[in-house]
Amino acid sequence: MSATTETSPSRASGRRRFDGWRWAGRIFLVIMLFYTAVPMIWMLITSIKSGFAAMQFPPQWWPDEPTLASYQKLLDPQNSVGQDFLRFFWNSLFVSTITTILSVSVAVPAAYAFSRFSFPGRNFLFFSVLLRNMFPAVIFLVPLFILMRLLGLVNTPGSLILTYMTFGLPLAIWLLKGFYDNIPIQLEQAARIDGATRLRAFVTIVMPLSVPGIIATAIYSFIGAWNEYIYAYTFLNKNDQLTLPIGIQRFFSENTTDFPGLMAASFLMSVPVVVLFLVLQRYFVRALTEGAVKH
Amino acid sequence: MTIVTGQAEMSRGAVPVRTGVLRKIWVHRADYAYVLPAIVVMLIVIAYPIYYTIDLSFFKTPPGLQLKDKIFVGFDNYAAILTSEVFWKVTLNTLTWTIASTALSFALGFAAALALHRDFLGRGVMRAILIIPWVISAVAASYIWKWIYHSDFGIIGAVLVELHILDRPPNFIDSVNTVLPSLIVVNIWREFPFAMIMMMAGLQTVPDQLLRAAKVDGANAWQRFWHVTFPHLSNVSTVTILLLAVANFNSFIIPWIMTGGGPANASHIWITHIYELAFGRQRWGVAAAYSVLLFIILMTLGYFYVRALSGNERKERGA
Numbered sequence: 001m002s003a004t005t006e007t008s009p010s011r012a013s014g015r016r017r018f019d020g021w022r023w024a025g026r027i028f029l030v031i032m033l034f035y036t037a038v039p040m041i042w043m044l045i046t047s048i049k050s051g052f053a054a055m056q057f058p059p060q061w062w063p064d065e066p067t068l069a070s071y072q073k074l075l076d077p078q079n080s081v082g083q084d085f086l087r088f089f090w091n092s093l094f095v096s097t098i099t100t101i102l103s104v105s106v107a108v109p110a111a112y113a114f115s116r117f118s119f120p121g122r123n124f125l126f127f128s129v130l131l132r133n134m135f136p137a138v139i140f141l142v143p144l145f146i147l148m149r150l151l152g153l154v155n156t157p158g159s160l161i162l163t164y165m166t167f168g169l170p171l172a173i174w175l176l177k178g179f180y181d182n183i184p185i186q187l188e189q190a191a192r193i194d195g196a197t198r199l200r201a202f203v204t205i206v207m208p209l210s211v212p213g214i215i216a217t218a219i220y221s222f223i224g225a226w227n228e229y230i231y232a233y234t235f236l237n238k239n240d241q242l243t244l245p246i247g248i249q250r251f252f253s254e255n256t257t258d259f260p261g262l263m264a265a266s267f268l269m270s271v272p273v274v275v276l277f278l279v280l281q282r283y284f285v286r287a288l289t290e291g292a293v294k295h
Numbered sequence: 296m297t298i299v300t301g302q303a304e305m306s307r308g309a310v311p312v313r314t315g316v317l318r319k320i321w322v323h324r325a326d327y328a329y330v331l332p333a334i335v336v337m338l339i340v341i342a343y344p345i346y347y348t349i350d351l352s353f354f355k356t357p358p359g360l361q362l363k364d365k366i367f368v369g370f371d372n373y374a375a376i377l378t379s380e381v382f383w384k385v386t387l388n389t390l391t392w393t394i395a396s397t398a399l400s401f402a403l404g405f406a407a408a409l410a411l412h413r414d415f416l417g418r419g420v421m422r423a424i425l426i427i428p429w430v431i432s433a434v435a436a437s438y439i440w441k442w443i444y445h446s447d448f449g450i451i452g453a454v455l456v457e458l459h460i461l462d463r464p465p466n467f468i469d470s471v472n473t474v475l476p477s478l479i480v481v482n483i484w485r486e487f488p489f490a491m492i493m494m495m496a497g498l499q500t501v502p503d504q505l506l507r508a509a510k511v512d513g514a515n516a517w518q519r520f521w522h523v524t525f526p527h528l529s530n531v532s533t534v535t536i537l538l539l540a541v542a543n544f545n546s547f548i549i550p551w552i553m554t555g556g557g558p559a560n561a562s563h564i565w566i567t568h569i570y571e572l573a574f575g576r577q578r579w580g581v582a583a584a585y586s587v588l589l590f591i592i593l594m595t596l597g598y599f600y601v602r603a604l605s606g607n608e609r610k611e612r613g614a
Contacts, residue, residue, distance in 0.1 A: 021516045025410035029421060032407055035484065036425050042450050043439045057464075059453050106332045113329030120319050127601045134597045135341075136545035138569045139586045142579060143347035146360065147339075166336055173333065227432035229548050234574065245434040249552065252438065259442055266435035277430045278423055 047071070047263035054259045070264035081251075085265065087240060088247030093272075095157050095243060096225040099164040103172050103221040104214060106165070111176030112202060116185070137167075137230045148235060159235045160243070164228060168221040175220065179213030180206065216283040223273045244269045345590070351583035358577035372584035381560060381568070389544065389564040391475060396482045396543040401536055403483065404490025409520075411491070412498050422495075429488035437552035440481045444468050444553075468554055471561040478562055481549050486542070490535050497531035498524070533603040541596055565589060 046054055047070055049063040076082035114122065144163060145154070153159040183206060191201040229245040236242055242250065248265050255261060277284060352372055354365040376382050411422055428436065443450050444467040452464025467477040501524050509519045547566045550556060556563035556571060563571075565585070573582035 022413075025406075025413075028406055029410045032403065032425060032487075033421065036428055038450075039436075039439050039443055039484065040427065042443060046442065055448055057448055057453065058457060059448060059450060106336065109329040110333035113326055117323065117326040117329070119323035119326040120316055127604075134541050134545075134593045134600065135590065136547065136566050136593075138545075138547065138566050138573075139348055139590060140341070140344040141570070142351065142360075142573055142583065142586075143344035146347070146362070147343065162336075162339075166341060169333055169336065223430060227434070229432075229434050230570075245432055248434060248438070259445075259448075262438055263442065266432075266438050269435050270431040273430050273432070274427055277426070281423065281426070 043263045043267060047260055047267055049260050051258055051260055055257065070258075070260045071268070073261065074264055074268060081261075084239070084247065084251075085268075088242050088244045089268075091157065091241060092226055092244040095160050095164070096222050098157070099161050099168060099225040100218050100221040102161065103165050103168045104218050107169055107172035107176055107217060108207075108210075108214065110169075111173045112180055112206065114173065115177045115180035141230070141234055144231070145234060153235075155236055155238045155241055157241065160225075160228070160232055163231045163235075164221075164225045168224050171224075172217045172221060175217050176210065176213050179210050183209050212283050215280060219276055219280050219284050222276065226273050348583050348586045348590070351579055352587045354580055356579040360577075360579060368580065372580040373588075375581055376584055376588070381563075384560055385563050385565060385568045388475060388560075388562065392479060392482075392546070392550075392564050393540060393543045395476075395479050396486065396546075397536060397539045399479070400483050400486040400539055400543075401490045401532075403487040404492075404535075405494045405532075407487065407491045408494035408498055411495060425491060426488040428485050429492075433485060433548035434552060436481065436485055437549050440484070441468070441553050444477055468562075469558060471559055474554060474558065474562045478550055478553060481553070482543065482546065485549075486539060490539060493531055493535040494528065497528045501527045530603065534600075537596065537600045537603060541593065541600070544593070544596075 045062065048066045048068060049060065050065065050067055050069065053060055053063055053065070073079055073081050074085045077086055113119075140163075148154050148159045148162075151159075153162070187205050187209075188198075188201045191205050192198070196204070227245065228243075232243045232246050233249075236246060239250075248262070248269060251265060252262050351365075353367060353369060355368045355371075356362065356365040407425060411418060411425075442448075444452075446452070446464060446466045446469055449464060449467070451467070452461075455461045456464055465473070468474050505523050506519055509523050514522065545566060546564065547570065550562050550564055550567050551570070554562045556567045566589075569582050569585045569589070572578045572585065
């Protein structure tokens with residue numbers, strides 16, 4: 001602050017430089033938009049080409065004969081490719097949904113406790129939960145594989161749900177704690193004075209207020225589980241259990257030159273999470289930043 | 296670790312404060328019920344694997360992972376790592392990958408957040424589009440970019456040839472020199488939106504009065520940014536950079552799908568290398584020893600992460 005008061009350029013030059021920054025910002029945004037959008041647009045354009053049209057040089061910037069054949073193939077239950085794809089899609093949906101429901105039900109009470117109570121070891125437990133997020137899947141892979149073998153869960157959705165819960169939980173707890181911290185404690189105190197038990201105050205007062213946080217946490221868990229690759233790649237090897245990321249990889253290794261099919265599959269795989277995100281992005285963005293940024 | 300919350304005592308005002316730890320634990324026994332489910336799950340899937348990894352790193356375990364046949368070898372696995380040539384190459388790759396990805400993602404994300412801070416027509420749409428790469432699966436992203444980098448039919452190569460910059464399309468990910476930078480570009484594509492979201496939220500906390508006061512005092516845009524905005528964001532910046540660094544250090548999918556670590560290990564980073572050692576070559580002991588080393592490095596980073604977070608918390612409680 002002190003430095004800003006020492007220098008006092010004339011107002012005119014201040015304003016001119018200000019505009020310069022603004023223009024720099026606009027140009028920068030256009031470049032970033034280009035960087036972000038071109039790969040996605042190229043994915044879409046490729047997905048409506050025929051296999052032959054995709055393998056041309058110089059490429060057809062817009063397909064001469066746009067076709068939805070790749071999408072038809074992937075979504076047709078009669079076709080063997082379509083059968084597999086739809087099954088992978090269903091597996092992903094199943095695993096992600098169950099993971100989300102379980103994570104949220106475990107994270108809600110835990111986050112509330114971390115936000116409201118002080119019990120010995122509270123900070124230690126909270127930070128050890130957070131630290132979990134720092135470790136890569138690879139560290140846990142071998143022992144978890146052995147554990148899953150022990151529990152008889154290899155090649156079942158159970159192995160994925162159990163693992164996804166643990167990497168989803170730390171973030172879910174962190175996000176939800178941010179929400180509970182922002183709910184005034186006086187509301188519960190009033191309810192307690194009126195004779196409600198602590199649990200009752202939690203269920204009737206705090207839970208309804210934290211619905212946005214719960215939605216955000218649920219989206220986060222869902223997207224995390226939907227996109228997870230490394231555990232699924234290690235724990236599953238039966239074709240009928242695969243989730244989408246592994247299924248797509250297998251598809252590519254079997255049809256190395258079918259780029260339109262691969263791009264169509266990538267697009268279809270992205271649709272659920274992108275739609276979910278765009279519809280609920282308000283909650284999502286707010287929750288993600290709540291923990292790190294305090295208002 | 297010494298954050299004591301006043302509000303948490305809300306329902307227990309009558310509890311005598313100065314008692315033994317055991318007594319305190321007993322008094323608060325009901326509180327543990329709330330965290331218990333989370334702790335149990337974490338213990339099974341975290342504490343056990345960590346113990347197991349440390350244990351495995353001192354043994355030679357047969358390829359089929361028959362645990363009863365493992366042989367104790369002491370620190371041999373660690374020695375094998377530190378004396379191998381691949382180790383240093385992979386470590387250098389990991390450092391390049393982590394530092395470049397983190398620095399550039401943060402810089403681009405921060406700049407985008409600043410540019411998006413002021414309201415303008417289409418700002419919401421722009422923000423949504425910029426965030427999409429972060430939402431879609433890394434597997435899909437890897438295949439999209441693999442196609443973009445394709446040595447014969449890739450769009451970048453085609454544009455370069457059409458503009459007569461090059462005679463023929465370059466080999467982005469099949470050449471030792473360009474593979475790592477090419478993968479870093481993909482990684483940044485997926486990661487800068489995260490930094491952008493964090494910094495956008497941070498920017499909203501910068502008090503308008505201060506900025507206006509600085510403007511009245513004649514500070515130009517750069518001075519206002521450097522002396523008012525930036526100091527306000529130091530905490531959120533630290534957390535963002537640490538989270539990015541950890542995520543990059545732990546990356547797997549992009550290099551694994553796009554190149555599998557090749558050509559000639561040029562794009563192998565620690566995680567992909569460990570994965571290949573374990574599940575590719577089934578050298579479980581060496582892979583476990585690598586994991587333990589990684590664990591130590593991450594604990595160090597984690598220490599700073601916790602310190603940054605508790606700094607936040609202390610500020611918040613003090614406010």
